[in-house]
Amino acid sequence: MPTTPDLSQSPLGxxxxxxxxxxxxxxxxxxxPQESIIYLGDTARVPYGSKSPDTIRRFSVEDTQFLIxxxxxxxxxxxxxxxxxxxPLLQSTFRVPVIGxxxxxxxxxxxDGQAERVGIIGTAGTIRSSAYQYALAMRRPGLQIHAAAxxxxxxxxxxxxxxxxxxxxxxxxxxxxxxxxxxxxxxLGCTHYPLLMPVLxxxxxxxxxxxxxxxxxxxxxxxxxxxEGLLRRSQGQTTLDIYLTDLSEQAEAMARRxxxxxxxxVKKAAL
Amino acid sequence: MPTTPDLSQSPLGxxxxxxxxxxxxxxxxxxxPQESIIYLGDTARVPYGSKSPDTIRRFSVEDTQFLIxxxxxxxxxxxxxxxxxxxPLLQSTFRVPVIGxxxxxxxxxxxDGQAERVGIIGTAGTIRSSAYQYALAMRRPGLQIHAAAxxxxxxxxxxxxxxxxxxxxxxxxxxxxxxxxxxxxxxLGCTHYPLLMPVLxxxxxxxxxxxxxxxxxxxxxxxxxxxEGLLRRSQGQTTLDIYLTDLSEQAEAMARRxxxxxxxxVKKAAL
Numbered sequence: 001m002p003t004t005p006d007l008s009q010s011p012l013g014x015x016x017x018x019x020x021x022x023x024x025x026x027x028x029x030x031x032x033p034q035e036s037i038i039y040l041g042d043t044a045r046v047p048y049g050s051k052s053p054d055t056i057r058r059f060s061v062e063d064t065q066f067l068i069x070x071x072x073x074x075x076x077x078x079x080x081x082x083x084x085x086x087x088p089l090l091q092s093t094f095r096v097p098v099i100g101x102x103x104x105x106x107x108x109x110x111x112d113g114q115a116e117r118v119g120i121i122g123t124a125g126t127i128r129s130s131a132y133q134y135a136l137a138m139r140r141p142g143l144q145i146h147a148a149a150x151x152x153x154x155x156x157x158x159x160x161x162x163x164x165x166x167x168x169x170x171x172x173x174x175x176x177x178x179x180x181x182x183x184x185x186x187x188l189g190c191t192h193y194p195l196l197m198p199v200l201x202x203x204x205x206x207x208x209x210x211x212x213x214x215x216x217x218x219x220x221x222x223x224x225x226x227x228e229g230l231l232r233r234s235q236g237q238t239t240l241d242i243y244l245t246d247l248s249e250q251a252e253a254m255a256r257r258x259x260x261x262x263x264x265x266v267k268k269a270a271l
Numbered sequence: 272m273p274t275t276p277d278l279s280q281s282p283l284g285x286x287x288x289x290x291x292x293x294x295x296x297x298x299x300x301x302x303x304p305q306e307s308i309i310y311l312g313d314t315a316r317v318p319y320g321s322k323s324p325d326t327i328r329r330f331s332v333e334d335t336q337f338l339i340x341x342x343x344x345x346x347x348x349x350x351x352x353x354x355x356x357x358x359p360l361l362q363s364t365f366r367v368p369v370i371g372x373x374x375x376x377x378x379x380x381x382x383d384g385q386a387e388r389v390g391i392i393g394t395a396g397t398i399r400s401s402a403y404q405y406a407l408a409m410r411r412p413g414l415q416i417h418a419a420a421x422x423x424x425x426x427x428x429x430x431x432x433x434x435x436x437x438x439x440x441x442x443x444x445x446x447x448x449x450x451x452x453x454x455x456x457x458x459l460g461c462t463h464y465p466l467l468m469p470v471l472x473x474x475x476x477x478x479x480x481x482x483x484x485x486x487x488x489x490x491x492x493x494x495x496x497x498x499e500g501l502l503r504r505s506q507g508q509t510t511l512d513i514y515l516t517d518l519s520e521q522a523e524a525m526a527r528r529x530x531x532x533x534x535x536x537v538k539k540a541a542l
Contacts, residue, residue, distance in 0.1 A: 044326050045316050050429075052519045055315050124521060155426040158321075166440035173437065248323040250395060 008230050011036035011239070012221070013072030015063040018046035019251055020154070020192040021078030022258035024101065025240070027218035028076070032225075036238045038070050040269055041255070044245035047154065048081040049123025049190075056125065060086035062271050064094055066243075073230050076221055077101060080122050080189050080213060084129035097224050101213040104220035105187055106135040109211050115185045117144040119178035119208075122189030124149040132189055146181045150174045150190075157192045158254060162199060171196075171203060179208075188212045195258070243269035279501050282307035282510070283492070284343030284367075286334040289317035290522055291425070291463040292349030293529035295372065296511070298489035299347070303496075305503050307510045309341050311540055312526070315516035318425065319352040320394025320461075327396065331357035333542050335365055337514075344501050347492055348372060351393050351460050351484060355400035368495050372484040375491035376458055377406040380482050386456045388415040390449035390479075393460030395420045403460055417452045421445045421461075428463045429525060433470060442467075442474060450479075459483045466529070514540035 012035050014025055019041045028037060040063055042048075048056050060082045064075050074097040077083045077090065083100035090098045109115050120132045127149040136145050153174075156167050178186070186208050188194065194212045201210065225231045240263055244251055247268050256262060283306050285296055290312045299308065311334055313319075319327050331353045335346050345368040348354045348361065354371035361369045380386050391403045398420040407416050424445075427438050449457070457479050459465065465483045472481065496502045511534055515522055518539050527533060 044322060046321075050317075050519070050521060051315060051517045055517045151430055152423075152426050152432070155423050159422055161423070164440075164444065166437050166444065169435075169437035169440060173435065246322045246326045248321070250321060 007073045008232050009234070010071055010073035011038045011241075012074055012076065013038050013040070013067030013070070014076045014078050015040040015042070015067060015082075016079040016191060017041070017048035017059075017082065018043050019244070019255040019258050020190065022255055023191050023194045023214040024076060024078035024217050026258070026260050027214040028221060029240070031218045031222055034232045034235055034238060036232075036240070038067060038072055038241045039243065040066055041242070041244045041251070042271065043248070043251050044271070047123065048079060049125040049151065049154070051125065053085045053129070056081055056085040057089055060090060061093060064090050064098065066269060066271060068094060068096065072096065074099065074221075074225065074228070076217065078191050078217065080191065081125040081129075084126050084131035097228055097230070099217070099221050099224055101191065101217045102131050102135060102189075104216040105189070105211055105213050106132065106139065107220070108216040109136070109185055109187055110140055115143065115209075117146070117181060117183045118185045118187060119181070119183035120145065120147040120187045120189050121150040121153070121174065121193070123154065124151050126189050132187060144181070146178050146183060148174055148178060153196065154190065154192050157195050160257070162195060167199065168203070171199070175203070183208060185209045185211060240264075242266045245269050245271050278344045279503050280505070281342055281344035282309045282512075283345055283347065283496075284309050284311070284338030284341065285347040285349050286311040286313070286338060286353075287350040287462060288313050288319035288330075288353065290314065290515070290526040290529050291461065293526055294462050294465045294485040295347060295349035295488050297529070297531050298485040299492060300511070302489045302493055305506055305509060307503075309338060309343055309512045310514065311337055312513070312515045312522070313542065314519070314522050315542070318394070319350060320396040320422065320425070322396065324356045324400070327352055327356045328360055331361060332364060335361050335369065337540060337542060339365060339367065343367065345370065345492070345496060345499070347488065349462050349488065351462065352396040352400075355397050355402035368499055368501070370488070370492050370495055372462065372488045373402050373406060373460075375487040376460070376482055376484050377403065377410065378491070379487040380407070380456055380458055381411055386414065386480075388417070388452060388454045389456045389458060390452070390454035391416065391418040391458045391460050392421040392424070392445065392464070394425065395422050397460050403458060415452070417449050417454060419445055419449060424467065425461065425463050428466050431528070433466060438470065439474070442470070446474070454479060456480045456482060511535075513537045516540050516542050
């Protein structure tokens, strides 16, 4: 009789449209330091946020299949747009647990029962999908929800223009209408946005609670691995393998910024 | 004996990474109203400007093959990044004339012999390729050339934020170092940028001559078609077929803005 392989020893798979999802990897490594991770960034076809649901679903299935071919025990969709459009499809198509970034953020927003007026910012694709709006309204009928597509933020973050006056003007243009509605919570619905935390905290002060995708997703991933008996118990060496579908110095430099640390050679994935 | 088909009756093919290349189509239709056009925008994989030369070449070959499969008599590469990295490969791979956007702009810049200090702006990929810098230096040794990658301009244009104060700040940040060098000419090395003409003219006044890719490319295309005996002589009805690899309302709305007019149903291209 063949023995069942111990899946808990397998790596965790994470994918994103680009390198922004490395903020989730960073949060995962802090919370789950005993896990090995395989990351796929679809830098050849980035961004997903401005593309149609059909195309996003097709890309997401290919990304997930790539990770499964590399033997992962679970898949984290570290991309809000892919989560919004493709999560149910991925969960019904593949047998490993598939974890998105939206539900965890929604749970964290509602956890303490204080939120009354919630703002959400994200790419055009994420906001248009209404995935956040729907998930919040399902759990808390009557909650005031104000969503805004903020497509210029990713380009600014990727350009590294975090302290520029122009970014502050862009943020004001996007956020003022939400602040006028009196939001008490702002959900950062894009895995790039944790890099804006310092500037947002300065702009918004203590009045508005910030909920980011990356750390809430990592906490939820730990829970799912625990429930499925997939948490790695051994304290042996771990690995982080980063695959990108397009390699460039620019993407690697950005990856270091999102991950917050150095890493080994990036490998090219042919999708 | 089979007769040679009259290729001059065939449509002209134009491709770009997205819908920005429709500024070239607009200029072509003004200059060559008797020509039919097939346009391919690779909106599923846009943008090319931040991707690696290998990936840009692979995409460009696929785009050109698509147009050739649709029976075009010549191909216009309405994308500076694709021209910079893939034009020689496309010209040696395919038998129809393949026309880029860079040479025509360089010719136009140098035509009157007045340019002494030339600025160039474009995507990261275009500027890093040095294609403009090289073409200018080859033709006019000793010319002062100052190039700047301006990756935030495309997102602003696509967001439709042409009159926003934030755009002016971004433009100043990018252009001030060029103006300090005393440039007398600014080459707009991206087919999106013609939409910035009004704001640039206001910012720069009469001191700096603006040279855009779109109109110079159209003029060059007419010349090539003439030389190759491919100009369509008949005055019959013409068609404009637009294919995109990803369809979305957003892309179609943007397409109308770049083309400056309405058009029929956009078709989906599977690449």
